[in-house]
Amino acid sequence: MALLSVEDLVVRFRTHEGTIHAVNGVTFELEEGERLGLVGESGCGKSVTNLAIIRLLPKPAGRIEGGRVLFDGQDLTVLPEAEVRDIRGSDIAMIFQDPMTSLNPVLTIREQMVETIQAHRKVTKAEAEKRAVELLAMVGIPKAADRLKDYPHQFSGGMRQRVMIAIALALEPKLLIADEPTTALDVTIQAQVLDLLRNLTTEQGTALVLITHDLGVVAGMTQRINVMYAGFIVETATTADLFAHPSHPYTIGLLHSVPRLDAVEGEELIPIEGRPPDMRRAPTGCPFAPRCAWRLEACWADNPGLRALSGEETVVTTGERATHRSACHNPPTAEEAAAGRPLRAGFTAAPPPSGAIDELGGTTANIDDFGGLVAAIEAEESPIEPFPSAAGLPLPPEPERRNDGI
Amino acid sequence: MIKYIVRRLIGAIPVLIGLSIILFAFVHLLPGDPATAILGQHATPERVAKMRAYLGLDLPLWQQYLMYVGGILQGDFGSSVINNQPLLKELMTRFPATIELTLGAMIYAAGVGIPLGRYAARHAQGWSDGAVTVISLVGISIPVFVLGLTLQYIFAVQLDVLPAAGRIDPRANLQIQSNFILIDSLLMGRPDLFIDGISHLILPAIALGSIPLAIIARITRASVLDVSNEDHVRTARAKGLTERRVDGRHIMRNAWLPVVTVLGIQVGGLLAGAVITETVFAWGGVGRFVVEAINNRDYLVVQNTILIFALVFLAVNLIVDILYAFLNPRIRYA
Amino acid sequence: MAAPAIPAGRSARPAEARASRGLWSDAFRRLLRNGPALVGLFLIALFVLTAALAPVIAPYPPLAGSLADRLQPPTAEHWMGTDMQGRDEFSRVIFGAQVSLVAGVVSVVMGVTIGGLIGALAGGIGGKVDAVLMRVVDVMLSIPGILLAIGIVAWLDRGLPQIMFAVAMVNVPIFARILRGSLLSLREADYVTASRSVGASRGRLLARHMLPNSLTPLIVAATLALATAIIDVAGLGFLGLGPPDPRTPEWGTMLTDSTKFLRQAPWLIIFPGVAIVITAIGFNLLGDGLRESLDPRMKR
């Protein structure tokens, strides 16, 4: 039995602007100690998939609307909250993208580590602290014992992510989910943190789900890769297989849009045209169709499921012999994959059925733009943190009404 | 931390100097002849001359100013023109009443406002959140005196469950020691008087505290909502902490910061509001004293009461700043 | 290896880069869709119309009454009863709107002008000027709320102009800080840097680019300040510092006069009180609505 088995997971957000189809039937498995990569463009549902696994979707908008998540044989989607809580942080741990904001700024590292240990183990504070020092030393923080009393802002970004890793591994979880753990870090620090993650998970036999949109990161870190697009897994294979024989047009697009170490001299980069689809639309047809150069007419109407490339009936879902599967009506050939475009004589991508392209491509991009704009504006707004003036007099409580005392 | 406090103290010095200049100007630059202004148009020339000498008006302005500041630094706030009592003594006997009132109002405002704001944030967008929004809108729109009179009418006149005015039953012979009725009654071993004191305090405290309550509820709600959306709260949940700990430790420890600042600001509103509340409820504190002084043209009293209120406000803000730094390590270690 | 071609950076400050006419008309449209703000507008319209049409609406003259009619409860003849002088309370409440409207508007305009000037000088010039002006503002803020106004009225003596000036001074430091704050944050904004590098003069920069964009928070604050100003004026009246002619129908003064009759004539408290509260609610609702529509970032 696999350690983790996600079956046909469906996650939707009910918002003012309508329903967002974030995850649309994702199925995959993970063995103990296995390292899996989850790749895809921003917004394709990577984070949501994993938040759904530990049931931390943003409330009340996000909901699991279908499927199961079996962990150690238990269905996490129906488990009582208290039992899920026992699993969080102890059996399944998570590391998030931004180490600058993922730690609580007003609590010491000591408190943030000790509370995690004590939430799951009956140990004294002193014992928990001793363990915390060991952990900090393990993740390579110099003078670990002295730094326990420090606050997050006294650590650099890389050091904070090490602290996050220490907290995540504190209870020797069976599964560690790392959501873009290095995206916010400098390139040199990135490599160090990744090395650390790989070494520690290997040592402890911890299974790893590594979320990233950087193919370079997964290449050296994982044994298998799921490629996600618009809430679907569109291709899955062992890491070696995927890089050697990419099959789905989207995967091929990804590989051709970034510079590769093994690139042939003079090979040009081909960016993926267009934008991901508007997730507010219930998916019909292949989600990648508007951007796909290989698309057939069937692609507009019928969303292909994952199928073994070799056509075999029996599918191996985990491990080194995992079956290479892809969800595509018109799989590119090896030559086409290498070239990054269709090579068949006279082939052109099938046009959309009666002008629907605007519906799917054009307008959605605009709406997305606007959403991005609002998100960017909102992100800019910092929480109210009035700074007292030099004389210690309060700033005007601008967002609130004044109190003149009447 | 010490450095931070010292910096704040030094920063307050220019304000204190400016404040003293303004208050000095207040009495010494009264339109027309200050002595006449103080004594009124019909004062005899001898009284006016005496007043001029008393105020040191024959000296150059800067000397007068230095005398004024020197006096204050030695605790000499001058004397009331009306009864010639040393002002400091009079203020000292009245100040406890004002403190009792503002403290009661603050406890009510924070004690109800903060839980209300937290509750609204937890049920954000629901109908109970909407109800809290409406309550706080009405709360900030009712002036102290309108609310005070309304409460008086309902609870004292109609229902007759709480006293309408005063600090204590006039028949009670309370031995005044500290002038805090709530303390004196306990010192006397008279819990009945203590309860009587509390029952007198309830209506004025509610009247005075309702605007701060509404403002505190609003800022608490906004602050809790803001913090709840921060990444580190998700981290706390992912670590398997109980909702109780996530809320009480991780969210609130951060959400306090803006709330604390607003609490400090509200002390100013409470001090100013005490003047009106004391008038409504015949509460014998400094506020009522200053209103009487205005009507008596007792400008020294007005000047010095304002000075004391401002000093208290500055001190409270200093304390709030320190508390803020204490709660916020990013400032403490800056 | 870099990330794949993920649609690149969302532009950082799109809202501020937009033309200011677009900002205003957008804001106006958002305001019209804001229910509470519309309620506020309605209440304010009611208040302004009452004040403007007082002589037409009021059934009786506000100053005349006969002692024979004193302290009558509300009836068909006297909707809000009569006061201790036998004057029609309804007519007095209506005429009271005039005093409140004039005093509120004048004091806020005065406060915005003086405060805005201080803030613009401080934020626009910076350096020593800024430091000195801001210390002055600190001093004014150290005397909390209406206490400053009480002191000023005590100093200048009673009278409507004095009251308006006193209430304006309460607002001055607040407006000064708001304008200075937004000027400072705008200084760094891209397009200001851009036009500076093109060589726009400092004064022009201030007048053409920075001020219009700094006005938004000031407008919101001014609307909310109207609520406080009207309450402050009534509060001064309540303390007996109102208009020198004690017969003037001023809501706060009317309340003080009625406190002695709380038992016999509670309507004399209720009606002026409700008038103040409704007016304040109107300006508070509009102020919150304006803030939400002028600044889309602002969530409540």
Ligand SMILES: Nc1ncnc2c1ncn2[C@@H]1O[C@H](COP(=O)(O)OP(=O)(O)OP(=O)(O)O)[C@@H](O)[C@H]1O
């Ligand atoms: N709180 C939320 N409310 C509404 N929609 C959401 C919310 N969180 C995520 N979504 C939507 O769910 C979809 C998937 O988002 P998700 O965060 O999983 O993307 P991702 O693949 O992790 O992208 P990234 O690389 O940017 O982290 C997106 O379309 C997003 O807009």
Ligand code: SF4
């Ligand atoms: S060929 Fe068709 S099915 Fe395959 S990715 Fe392109 S559009 Fe989708």
Ligand SMILES: [Mg+2]
């Ligand atoms: Mg993500």
